[in-house]
Amino acid sequence: MESRYNPAEIEEKWQQTWLAEGSDRTPDNTDKPKFYALSMFPYPSGNLHMGHVRNYTITDVIARVRRMQGYRVLHPMGWDAFGLPAENAAIDRGIHPAKWTYQNVAQMRAQLQRLGLSYDWEREVTTCSPDYYRWTQWIFLEFFKAGLAYQKEAAVNWDPIDQTVLANEQVDSEGRSWRSGAMVERRLLKQWFLKITDYAEQLLQDLDQLDGWPERVRLMQENWIGKSTGAEVVFQTETGETIPVFTTRPDTLWGATFMVLSPEHPLVEKLTTESQAEIVTAYRTEAAAKNEIDRTADDREKTGVWTGSYAINPVNDEKIPIWIADYVLMGYGTGAIMAVPAHDQRDFEFAKKFNLPIKVVVQPTNETIDADTMTAAYPHEGVMVHSGPLDGVMTGKGSGQSVEAAVQWLEANGKGKGTANYRLRDWLISRQRYWGCPIPVVHCSSCGTVPVPDAELPVLLPENVEFTGRGPSPLAQLEDWINVPCPTCGTPARRETDTMDTFICSSWYFLRYPDARNDQQVFDPAKTNDWMPVDQYVGGIEHAILHLLYSRFFTKVLRDRGLLNFDEPFKRLLTQGMVQAAAYKNPNTGKYVAPSQIADLSNPTDPATGEPLTVVFEKMSKSKYNGIDPGDVLGKYGADTARMFILFKAPPEKDLEWDDADVEGQFRFLNRVWRLVCEFGDRASVQKTAEAQALNHDEKDLRYAIHYAIEQITEDLEEEYQFNTAVSELMKLSNALNDATCKTSPVYREGIETLLKLLAPFAPHIAEELWQRLGHTDSIHHQPWCVPDPTALVVDEIPLVIQIMGKTRGTIQVPAQASQQELETYARESELAQRYIAGKTIKKVIVVPGKLVNFVVG
Template sequence: MESRYTPAEIEAKWQQTWAEHQLYQTSETSDKPKFYALSMFPYPSGNLHMGHVRVYTIVDVIARLKRMQGYRVLNPMGWDAFGLPAENAAIERKTQPAKWTYQNIDQMREQLKQLGISFDWDREIATCSPDYYRWTQWIFLEFFKAGLAYQKEATVNWDPIDQTVLANEQVDAEGKSWRSGAIVERKLLRQWFLKITNYADQLLADLDKLTGWPERVKLMQANWIGKSVGAYLEFPIVGIDEKIGVFTTRPDTVYGVSYVVLAPEHPLTQKVATSDRVSAVEAFVQEVSGQSEMDRTAEDRPKRGIPTGGTAINPFTGEEIPIWIADYVLYEYGTGAVMGVPAHDVRDFQFATQQNLPIKVVIAPPDQPISDLKEAYTEAGTVVNSAQFDGMVSTEAKGEIVAYAEKQGWGKARIQYRLRDWLISRQRYWGAPIPIIHCPECGAVPVPEADLPVQLPEDVELSGRGGSPLSKLESWLNVPCPSCGTPAKRETDTMDTFIDSSWYFLRYPDAKNDQAVFERAKTNDWMPVDQYVGGIEHAILHLLYSRFFTKVLRDRGLLNFDEPFERLLTQGMVQGRTYKNPTTGKYVLPIDIKDPANPIDPDTGETLEVVFEKMSKSKYNGVAPGDVVDKYGADTARMFILFKAPPEKDLEWEDADVEGQFRFLNRVWRLVSESAESLKTARSQDLTKPEKELRRAIHTAIKEVTDDLQGDYQFNTAISELMKLSNALGDFPEKTSSAFAEGIKTLLLLLAPFSPHLTEELWHAIGQPESIHTQPFPTVDPTALIADEKTIVIQIMGKTRGTIEAATAIADDKVALEKFATDSDVARRYIDGKTIKKVIVVPGKLVNFVVS
C-alpha cells in the first residue's frame, strides 16, 4: 500500500465509491430503530463557510455513529432557497433569481460532497422549486381553512432598505431588521398574518417536554411568548358612554389607582380630551408618532405625557381620576391603556412623581409602617385602604378582587401574551406566492388545490423598488374568481421565507411525493427529528415557527406528535484571528502583518489588537473550507473542528492546531500501515500481562468514546481518547499479537465516524473486504476492563500523603481496604503515635484518616 498519507487521493476515491454503492441511502424497509439526524439547511449563498462545515460535520459524526450502532438513519440535505439575496443579486447582475440560486446550489453541493458528509442526496429539496412550494402553498391553505391565516390592517414593521414588511421576530431589540440592519419604520398596511397567538399557551407549556433542548433556548422562547396572568378591568369615562379597558397583573392594587393612561395611538385619545385640551393632545400625539421606536424606548429617557382633561371613574372606589396620555404606554401590548398605581409600580411611581399625581398606598410591607414612599413597593404585603379587602394578603386578594369585579361586571380574569400574530406577507418576488385570489364579489378566495402551485412567473422586471414586482405583471395578475368567475386579481405578496423552513423537516421522509405534501405514515414514522443541530440565532425565529406549524398540522390530522425536534444542539461560532487597530477600530489584512508575534499597523505603526471574532469578509479573518481541504484533506478539517472546542462553544480557528490534527492522522496512518502485514497473521494465545493491559486500554477507549458520544456529544474528549489509544498501540512492541490486532481494528472503527476516508482506506489495507462504515460500532468487553490492582490514595486529614497498590478484590471491599490501608507503610508513617478518630473509606479510590 501507499506509504504516505495522501488525503486528496483517498478522499476522492472513497467519495466516488460510496456514491456508486449508495452507501448513505436511507433504508426504509427495515426493522431497525429509526434515527433522524438533521442540520438546519443552508441558504444557498454560493459559498460554503466554516460555520457550515462545523454543523454538517457534527451531524455527520452522529449519523455515522448511529448507523454503526444499528439504526436506520435519515440524514438529508436541502436548500432554504427563497429570499432577498437572490433578488438583489439578480438585479445587480441582470440575471434571474432562479438561475442565480440554482447555480449556487450546484456549487455548494459540490463543496459539501468534498467534506465526505454522509447525506442521502436522493432526498434533496429546494424551497424555491415548484415541487416544494406547491406544498408550502397547500399548507398555507390548510391554515386558511382552519381560520389561522387572515388579513388585517395593522401598523407593521417596514424595512426601508429591503422594501418589505417584517415580522416582529425579525426586528431586533434596537429596532433593526434582522437582514438589512436598517432601522424599521412603522406603517399602516393591510397584511396577511398567521394566528400563532392561538397556540401561545401550548407553545409555552410544551417547552417542558423539550428535555433535550438547551435551557437558554427554552428560556428565550418563554420570554418571547411572555405570558402574564392578571385581569382586564374597565374604567367608565365621565361624560361619554365608553369605557377604558386596561390589563393589569396587579388587580390587588386597584384601590390605589390615581389615574389612567392611554397610549398615544389609542383611538380614544381625541374623544376623552376636553375641548380646551384637544389641540394640545393632538400636538402631543403627533410629536410622539413622529419619533422612531428607538427614541421612544431609549434608555433612561424620562417618561413624557399630558393630561387630556377627561376623567374616568374607578368603579371600585367611585373616585374620579384623570385620564392621561403618555409615551411609556405601548399600544401594541395589552389594551394600549394602563391603570396608574404609583405606590406599587416602578414606572407609575416615576411618572406620578414627575407629574405631581397623587400616590396612594394600598399594600403595606409586612414588617414596616407605611411611611413616605421613596420608591414603589412592588412586593406582596397586606392590603390596606381597600374597603372590604383590607387585611388580606395581597397575593390572595388578587383572586378575590377579580371575582368581585366579575360579579359587578367591571372586568374579568385575563391572560395576556407578549407574542403577536406572525406577519407573513412580503412585498417581494423571490418567495412562494400566497395562493389567494381577491374577488370583488367573494372576497379572498383560496386557489383550488388542483391549480397549485401558483407559479412564480419568470418574465418579470425586478427593480427592488415600488411594491411587489408581481403586481405589475398584468398577464399573471388577472384571473377569474375560482368560485364565481368574476374577473379577479391574484394576491401579489409572497410568503415570508420562514414559512418555507417551518415544515421542510416534514418533507424529507417523503421528499419526492407529487401527490401529497407527504405520506402521513412515512413522516409519522421518521419524525420527530432525533437530533437537530443549528445556530443559536434561530432560538426564537425558526424554532418557534416550526413548533407552531407542527402543532397546527397535528390538529389538521396530518401528524401524530406534538413537538418536531426531540433534541437540539446549538453549535458555537467559528471565529478567525482578527487584527484590529485599537484606536481606529479598523481591521488589517493578515498579509499586511510582517511579524505575527508583534502585529503592527502598516499605515500608522501602532500595535494591533489580536482578537478572535466571527469570520467575515469585512474583518479579513475568514478561512475558506476549500483551501483547508486542499491542503490537509477533509478528514483533518473535520477532526480539527470537532477537537478544538466542545460543539456548543465558540471555536477559534488556529492553523497550528489544524496541523496538530493532520499530524495525528499521519500517526494513525503510519501505525496501521506499518503493521498491516503482520496483522494478517496475528496469532492468538494466552494473554501476557502487557497484552491484558493493552486490552484494558482498548476497552477503556471504547467505553469513553461511547460515553462521550452518548449524552452531550463531547467530540473533543472522544478524540483525545482516540489519541490515547493510538499512543498505547504505538508503544506496544508485539505487533503480531492478537491483542494488538484488536486494538488497531478498534481504533479504526472508533475513528470512522470522525475521519471516514482515512479509516476506510486503512480498513481495506488491513485486509477487510467490506466498508468500515457498515461495520458495527465496537462494544465494551467488561471483563477486559477489570484491573488486577488498583491505586488507592492515602489521605491524612484530607491531605494526600501517598498511594498504595491494592489487589482489586481488596480495593473494592470497604472492610478489607480499611485494614489493608491502616497496615500500609504510608499510613503508618503518619498515624503512628496518634489516635485515629475516624476513617473514611471510598472503595476503589481512597482511604482518609482523621487523627487527633
C-alpha cells in the same frame, strides 16, 4: 501497503464510491428503530464557512454512529432558498434571483460533498422550487381554512433599506433589522398574520416536554411567550364606549387615577375632543415614527397628551382622565392601561410630569406613606388601604391575598374576570418583496378574500420581472399576473402581491424530508409520522426564538388538522458554539488590521499608527480579516483533518477558537494512524479471535485499553456528545497500539480494527481506505458499532498512589482485589514509601480503596 497518507486522493475516491453505491440512502425497512438526524438547513450563499463545517460535521458523526449501532437513519439536506439576500444580489449584479440561487446551491452542494457528509441527497429539498413551495402554499391555505391566517391593517416594523416589513422577532434589542441592520420604522399597513397567539398556552406548557433542549433555549422561548396572569376589567367612557384593560394587579384598581391609551388605539379619534384634536394628531404622528425600543425605554422622559375625555373607574365610579402616551403599545394587552401612579414607577413619573393625582392603596406594614410627599412609587408588599372590600388584606398572589381577592370580587360583581395575557404577538408574514413564496389568495370585490383552489397550486412566481432598485416589489407591477378571475364567482379580481416571510418555508421543511418526492400530497402522514419527531436537531442559538418557535407552532397546527400525531418537532436540540479566530485590533481606534499588513505577528503593531494591537478571538468575518476559507483547509489537509479538528478543539456547545497548530496536530495524528495500520498490514499476523483467558500480561493490558476506549467513546457519544473527549480516547488507543509489544497477537488485530471502527464516524475516508487495505470488502460504515467486553475490563493489578503528608510521591502496582489493610501493607513495604518513612514515626495512615495511601509522619 503504501505508507504515505494522501487525503486528496482517497477522499475523492470514496466520496464518488459512496455516492454511486447509494451508501447513505435512507433504508425503507421498518424493522429497525428509527433515528432522524438533522442540521438546520442553510441559506445558499454560495460559500461554505466554518460555522457550516462545524454544524454539519457534528450531525454527521451522530448519524454515522447511529447507523453502526443498528438504527435506520434519515440524514437529509436542503436549502432555505427564498429571501432578501438573493433579491438584493440580483439588484446589485443584474442577475435573476433564481439563477443566482441555483448557482449557489450547486456550488454549496459540491462543497458539502467534499466534507464526506453522509447525506441522502435523493431527499434534497429547495424551498424556492415550485415542487416545494406548492406545498408551502397548501399549508398556508390550511391555516386560512382554520381561521389562523388573516389580513388586517396594523402598525408594523418597516425596514427602510430592504423595503419590507418585519415580524417583532426580526427586530433586535436595539431596534434594528435582523438582516440589514437598519433602524426599524413604524408604519400603518394592511398585512397578513398567522394567529400564533391561539397556541401561546400550548407553546408555553409543552416546553416541559423538551427535556432534550438546552435550558437557556427553553427559557428564551418562555420569556418571549411572556405569560402574565391577572384580570381584564372594562372601563366605560362618559359617551358609552367600552375600554377593556388587562392588569396583573387588579387589587390596585382603587388607586387608578387616570387611563393611558396607545396612540394607535382605535378609540383615540372618537375620544379626542375638538379642542384637543390638533395636539393629539401631532402626537400620534410623532409616536408613529418611533420604534418600540425607544418608546418603552425606562430611562426615557415620559411624553403624552390628554384626549379631553374621561372614563369611569368600575370599582369606585370615580371619573378619571383618558390620556395617550407612546410608552403604551397596541401590541401588548389591549393597548390601554389603568394608571396607578402610587405603585408603578412609570405611572408615577407620568403623573408627576403632568400633575395628575396620586392615590395610595398599599401601605407598608411598618410605616405610613403619604401621596403628597412620595418621591417614587411604592411597588412593594404591604396591606391594602382605601380599597373598599380589600381593606386590610395583605398584598400578593395566593389564597386569601389581594390579587386573588380582587379577581373574586370583580367576577362576583360583574366588573371583570381573571385571565392571562401573553407578550407573544401574532406572526406578521407579509413581505413586500419578489423573491418569496406567493400568498395563494385572490381579492374579489364581491367575494372578498378567496383562496386559490388546491388544483391550481402552485401559484407560480413569475420570472419575467425587472430589478431596478430596492423599491416596491416588482410583482405589484405585473398587471398580467395580478389580474385574474375570482375562483368563486369568475368576475375580475386581483392576486395578492405580498410574498411570505421565508421563515414560513423553514417552519415545515423537516416534515417534507421523510417523503420528499411526493407530488400528490404535502407528505404521506404515515411516512412522516413514522420518522418524526426529529431525534437530534443541530443548529445555532440565534434561531432559539424565530425558527424554533415557528416550527413548534406549525407542528401543532398540522397536528390539529389531522396530518401529524405528535406535539413537538424536535426531541433533542444541540446549539453549537461559534467558530472564532484571532483578529488583530487597535484598541484605541477600534479598527482591525489584516495579518498580511503586520510586520511581526509576535509583537503586532498598527502599520498606520505604530500603536500596539490586541489579539482578540471573535467570530470569523471578512471585515475583521480573520476568516478561514474551508476550501483552503480541505485543500491542504483534507476533510478528515478538518472534521477531527472541529470535533476535538472544544465541546460542541462551546465557542471554538481556530488554531492552525491544532489543525496540524490532527493531521499528524491521522498520519500516525495511517502508518500504524500500514505497518500492521505488512506483517503476517495471526488471524484468530482473541480469547481473554489465554492472554499474557501484555495482551491483557492491550485488550483492557481497547475495551476501555470502546466504553468511554460510546459514553461520550450517547448523551452529552462530548466529541472532544472521544477524539482524545482515540488518541490514547492509538498510543497504546503503538507502544504495544504484542504486535503479532490476535489482540493487536482486534485493536487495529477497533481503532478504525471507532474512528470511522469522525474521519470516514481514512477509516474506509485503511479498512479495505486490511482485506475487508464491505464498507466499514456498515460494520456494527463496537461493544465493550466486561471481562476485558477486569484487571489483575491497579496503580496505587503513594502520598506522604498529602504530597504524591509516585505509584506502585498492587492486586486489584486487595483489601484496605492489604493496601496499607503493600504501601508500607514498598521501596517508594520506605524512602520517605524509614526512621520516622507514622502518626496516621489514610487509605482510599483502589486509589491511594497517604502517610502522615512526624
